Amino acid sequence: MNDKTKDDILMEVKNLSKQFPVKKDRLIKNAAWLKAVDNVSLQVYRGETLGLVGESGCGKTTLGRCIVRGISSTQGEVIFHGEEGPVNFLDLKGSRLKKYRRDIQMIFQDPYSSLDPRMTVYDIISEPLRINRMGTGEEIDQKVKDIAREVGLNIAHLKRYPHAFSGGQRQRVGIARALATNPSIIVCDEAVSALDVSIQAQVINLLDELQYKYGITYIFVAHDLSVVEYISDRVAVMYVGQVTELADTGELFSRPLHPYTEALMSAVPKPDPRMRMERIVLEGEVPSPIDPPSGCYFHPRCPYRKPICETDKPELREVEQDHFCACHRAEELTLKGA
Numbered sequence: 463m464n465d466k467t468k469d470d471i472l473m474e475v476k477n478l479s480k481q482f483p484v485k486k487d488r489l490i491k492n493a494a495w496l497k498a499v500d501n502v503s504l505q506v507y508r509g510e511t512l513g514l515v516g517e518s519g520c521g522k523t524t525l526g527r528c529i530v531r532g533i534s535s536t537q538g539e540v541i542f543h544g545e546e547g548p549v550n551f552l553d554l555k556g557s558r559l560k561k562y563r564r565d566i567q568m569i570f571q572d573p574y575s576s577l578d579p580r581m582t583v584y585d586i587i588s589e590p591l592r593i594n595r596m597g598t599g600e601e602i603d604q605k606v607k608d609i610a611r612e613v614g615l616n617i618a619h620l621k622r623y624p625h626a627f628s629g630g631q632r633q634r635v636g637i638a639r640a641l642a643t644n645p646s647i648i649v650c651d652e653a654v655s656a657l658d659v660s661i662q663a664q665v666i667n668l669l670d671e672l673q674y675k676y677g678i679t680y681i682f683v684a685h686d687l688s689v690v691e692y693i694s695d696r697v698a699v700m701y702v703g704q705v706t707e708l709a710d711t712g713e714l715f716s717r718p719l720h721p722y723t724e725a726l727m728s729a730v731p732k733p734d735p736r737m738r739m740e741r742i743v744l745e746g747e748v749p750s751p752i753d754p755p756s757g758c759y760f761h762p763r764c765p766y767r768k769p770i771c772e773t774d775k776p777e778l779r780e781v782e783q784d785h786f787c788a789c790h791r792a793e794e795l796t797l798k799g800a
């Protein structure tokens with residue numbers, strides 16, 4: 463994904479925020495807001511896999527759900543560059559929304575709870591085709607069988623219910639359903655995290671093959687950094703609702719510019735124990751998105767903090783070409799990679 467140009471952009475997330483009302487006190491209504499996603503801007507290139515990492519609760523799922531309009535955003539835009547030129551997906555209504563929804567799909571961590579247990583696998587895969595009237599009954603029937611084959615499901619098993627499948631097979635059903643409408647982009651939220659390592663590898667290979675064949679773009683959310691390193695062309699790191707660093711995968715893993723990324727990297731298991739770096743133990747807890755710290759959200763845990771970090775919020779900026787970082791000290795620090 464080198465030499466990226468504006469023409470290669472498939473999606474631009476612009477200043478996207480999602481706040482949830484939280485009641486601090488039972489007597490006071492909506493006394494506080496939880497900023498789950500806080501002014502996130504990023505670009506996704508056509509055909510790439512953009513990894514999204516960060517500690518639990520940093521807003522990865524919420525960002526993914528806002529992008530696919532699974533939930534409404536509080537503020538911001540998601541500009542989708544389709545055949546008809548750029549449109550703000552979050553502004554669309556009616557038939558245009560329906561049309562663009564086909565292009566932007568999501569698969570979830572737990573295929574058991576995301577697949578309706580009362581529907582057969584055939585119905586699960588064909589539902590988006592029927593809703594979108596994508597063909598005659600016969601055509602839809604053929605398409606379901608083709609997709610099932612494509613994702614490695616046994617056609618004879620299409621009449622079964624999700625509970626009769628293993629975790630890996632259920633994830634294939636989820637992928638088949640997402641694939642049915644020929645999407646341009648799929649948000650994969652911890653799509654392989656619940657699977658055994660060998661099954662994980664099979665599903666990752668399947669996602670890779672589908673990308674190669676159909677040029678699908680992925681936003682790949684995962685907490686396992688080695689999986690993210692393997693599958694992603696670029697990686698965005700999130701901390702308390704914000705993107706703190708974004709770069710090509712090799713660059714981010716070898717030369718992180720943000721102290722938080724360095725800390726995350728130190729936790730990646732190394733195959734050779736002699737190479738194992740000293741794990742950086744982060745001081746303090748992840749701050750609450752209801753009441754985040756002043757200045758840089760990471761400053762209370764940052765070993766490199768200076769007075770400015772406590773008062774001024776650092777913007778995400780292009781510190782080096784295609785390498786974005788939100789740290790006041792990005793230029794002066796030399797940090798350790800994975």
Ligand SMILES: Nc1ncnc2c1ncn2[C@@H]1O[C@H](COP(=O)(O)OP(=O)(O)OP(=O)(O)O)[C@@H](O)[C@H]1O
Nearest residue numbers: 482496498517518519520521522523524525685751
């Ligand atoms: N419906 C909701 N109502 C209130 N708060 C919510 C809701 N959904 C998410 N949150 C909060 O928003 C923040 C971000 O949650 P989110 O699920 O997006 O994190 P995540 O990065 O996906 O975490 P994980 O790695 O555990 O999946 C968390 O503090 C969470 O508690």
Ligand SMILES: [Mg+2]
Nearest residue numbers: 522523524651
């Ligand atoms: Mg999540």
